[in-house]
Amino acid sequence: MTAIAQSASSETFVLNLGPQHPATHGVLRVKLVMDGEYIVEAEPVLGYIHRMHEKMGENRTWAQFLPNTGRMDYLHALAYNHNYVCLVERAASIEVPERAEYIRVITNELNRISSHLLWFGAFVLDLGGFSPLLYAFDDREQILDLLESVTGSRLTYCYFRFGGVYNDVDQDFLDGCKAFVARLRERMPMYHNLVTKNIILMKRLQDIGFIDAEMCRKYGATGPVARGAGIDFDVRRHEPYSVYPRFDFDIPVYPGCDSMARYMVRMDEMEQSMRIIEQAVGAIPEGPVMAAKAPKIIKPPKGDYYHAVETARGSFGIRAVSDGTNTPYRMKLRTPSFSNLVTFGEAAKGMLLPDALALMGSLDLVIPEIDR
Amino acid sequence: MDADTLKQKLAALPSAAVQELDHARRGFSLDVSLPPAQLVAAVTILDEAGYFIETITGVDWLGENAARIKEAQAAAAAKKAAAAKKAAEARKAAEEAGEPLPEEAAPEVEEEAPAPEPAVDDLEAIYDFNRYDRCHRVTLRTRAPRDKPSVPSIVHIYQAAHWHERETHDFFGIKFEGHGYLVPLLLPEDADYHPLRKDYSA
Numbered sequence: 001m002t003a004i005a006q007s008a009s010s011e012t013f014v015l016n017l018g019p020q021h022p023a024t025h026g027v028l029r030v031k032l033v034m035d036g037e038y039i040v041e042a043e044p045v046l047g048y049i050h051r052m053h054e055k056m057g058e059n060r061t062w063a064q065f066l067p068n069t070g071r072m073d074y075l076h077a078l079a080y081n082h083n084y085v086c087l088v089e090r091a092a093s094i095e096v097p098e099r100a101e102y103i104r105v106i107t108n109e110l111n112r113i114s115s116h117l118l119w120f121g122a123f124v125l126d127l128g129g130f131s132p133l134l135y136a137f138d139d140r141e142q143i144l145d146l147l148e149s150v151t152g153s154r155l156t157y158c159y160f161r162f163g164g165v166y167n168d169v170d171q172d173f174l175d176g177c178k179a180f181v182a183r184l185r186e187r188m189p190m191y192h193n194l195v196t197k198n199i200i201l202m203k204r205l206q207d208i209g210f211i212d213a214e215m216c217r218k219y220g221a222t223g224p225v226a227r228g229a230g231i232d233f234d235v236r237r238h239e240p241y242s243v244y245p246r247f248d249f250d251i252p253v254y255p256g257c258d259s260m261a262r263y264m265v266r267m268d269e270m271e272q273s274m275r276i277i278e279q280a281v282g283a284i285p286e287g288p289v290m291a292a293k294a295p296k297i298i299k300p301p302k303g304d305y306y307h308a309v310e311t312a313r314g315s316f317g318i319r320a321v322s323d324g325t326n327t328p329y330r331m332k333l334r335t336p337s338f339s340n341l342v343t344f345g346e347a348a349k350g351m352l353l354p355d356a357l358a359l360m361g362s363l364d365l366v367i368p369e370i371d372r
Numbered sequence: 373m374d375a376d377t378l379k380q381k382l383a384a385l386p387s388a389a390v391q392e393l394d395h396a397r398r399g400f401s402l403d404v405s406l407p408p409a410q411l412v413a414a415v416t417i418l419d420e421a422g423y424f425i426e427t428i429t430g431v432d433w434l435g436e437n438a439a440r441i442k443e444a445q446a447a448a449a450a451k452k453a454a455a456a457k458k459a460a461e462a463r464k465a466a467e468e469a470g471e472p473l474p475e476e477a478a479p480e481v482e483e484e485a486p487a488p489e490p491a492v493d494d495l496e497a498i499y500d501f502n503r504y505d506r507c508h509r510v511t512l513r514t515r516a517p518r519d520k521p522s523v524p525s526i527v528h529i530y531q532a533a534h535w536h537e538r539e540t541h542d543f544f545g546i547k548f549e550g551h552g553y554l555v556p557l558l559l560p561e562d563a564d565y566h567p568l569r570k571d572y573s574a
Binding site: 050090239308339346 | 423
């Protein structure tokens with residue numbers, strides 16, 4: 001920090017952004033060294049909502065840790081549920097009935113759309129456009145109602161179980177999914193006309209906030225940040241899990257490396273999630289939703305296990321070490337926004353402050369997931 | 373670089389142990405244990421092969437050496453008990469057959485060796501790498517004793533290590549030599565404790 005600060009003009013000053021600033025979307029603080037309107041150095045300061053989930057993983061049984069997973073990324077909680085149950089199922093060799101996997105995929109993709117919708121509204125709000133937020137929340141509300149009807153909660157879900165899901169879905173839910181997809185399909189052109197093709201938005205995002213493929217590799221960035229840098233990387237394709245290989249969907253990739261590319265990736269992903277939901281709702285088999293022989297007490301064999309899923313923000317991985325008892329020995333949570341945010345320090349150098357806020361919005365940060 | 377070449381290159385490093393794992397079962401493809409002195413060389417190989425860094429973390433193996441000694445003692449005791457049982461059976465069989473009793477083995481005068489003092493346990497630093505074009509998760513692991521936990525920093529190769537190493541230092545107290553800015557990342561600024569060490573309790 002000091003080296004760059006010294007080389008800049010002596011007129012630099014330190015600006016404190018957050019931890020209670022609306023643009024940081026949660027308790028994130030950024031220390032900025034400014035030269036007039038330009039950023040010389042940006043250093044994110046973390047830990048304001050650190051709860052030590054990894055230690056909690058070590059002092060309770062495998063099953064007791066399940067509700068914790070929904071409390072890290074509160075916008076795509078089901079993906080976190082999913083990763084954890086997949087990890088335990090892998091470690092303890094539990095077979096999952098097909099219907100349960102279909103339900104997991106449908107609810108997961110609904111949750112992904114709701115996460116992207118919230119990001120969309122909040123991102124445009126950061127850039128000064130208020131009304132898209134209200135439209136996005138209207139659509140998101142439909143998803144929350146649907147998910148509430150099967151999971152019982154609206155935000156911090158804990159719906160999946162080792163060997164299946166907590167309860168079956170009914171025809172009303174499946175019809176609701178179809179109706180929702182039809183509704184959002186109709187509204188997507190409106191979003192594109194209202195926002196994507198808006199000249200102010202384009203000017204704020206195009207060629208600004210440069211994060212290229214090599215930078216992604218060095219920082220371990222994944223998700224829409226990597227796909228916006230031209231990297232064709234999606235865990236659903238790359239390291240297939242659940243029943244994702246059965247569905248026909250595309251991975252949107254944009255080579256722009258700028259905030260616009262990341263914006264476009266997420267907008268296109270909503271359409272791809274809708275395609276997956278449609279196929280899954282059409283092909284969902286009858287049958288049980290819990291494994292008949294799911295063990296009550298989980299004691300995975302000794303060793304290390306890893307499982308990753310694609311969340312709305314990128315690759316979320318759990319690395320667990322089992323010592324053969326009913327309590328995990330170590331539970332490492334590799335969260336995507338953590339790795340995506342490390343790029344900010346380098347990417348924000350030399351930017352105007354308002355552009356850096358647009359860059360931060362384009363990273364789609366969820367702070368409780370970074371701080372864990 | 374294909375997976376086999378990479379494996380050979382990593383295995384060629386001095387005192388590196390490379391193990392191939394079943395990805396479907398464990399989620400890893402390659403697991404490499406190596407001494408801290410070889411870490412930077414291994415990470416450089418992965419960097420040149422185009423891998424991206426997934427995460428860095430640690431594991432505290434407190435009590436591992438004591439458990440090993442206990443295990444060895446239990447095994448020795450079990451062996452001794454089995455030998456005694458065998459001798460007793462042989463005597464009983466001889467008695468039944470009316471044969472002269474085999475000479476009683478001289479009572480073992482072997483002195484109970486005092487339990488060896490367990491060595492200082494290790495902290496392990498773990499590095500996960502993967503590829504963007506196909507899934508090939510490679511784990512590097514290196515160990516340092518708990519009383520002097522020091523491993524080289526890789527921040528000059530992968531910039532992401534700047535935060536990952538700070539976090540691992542927060543949680544385990546592993547010193548990454550050459551990092552230069554190991555201030556708490558997630559813990560409070562004045563934190564002088566390492567919560568993921570097994571002997572830490574709030």
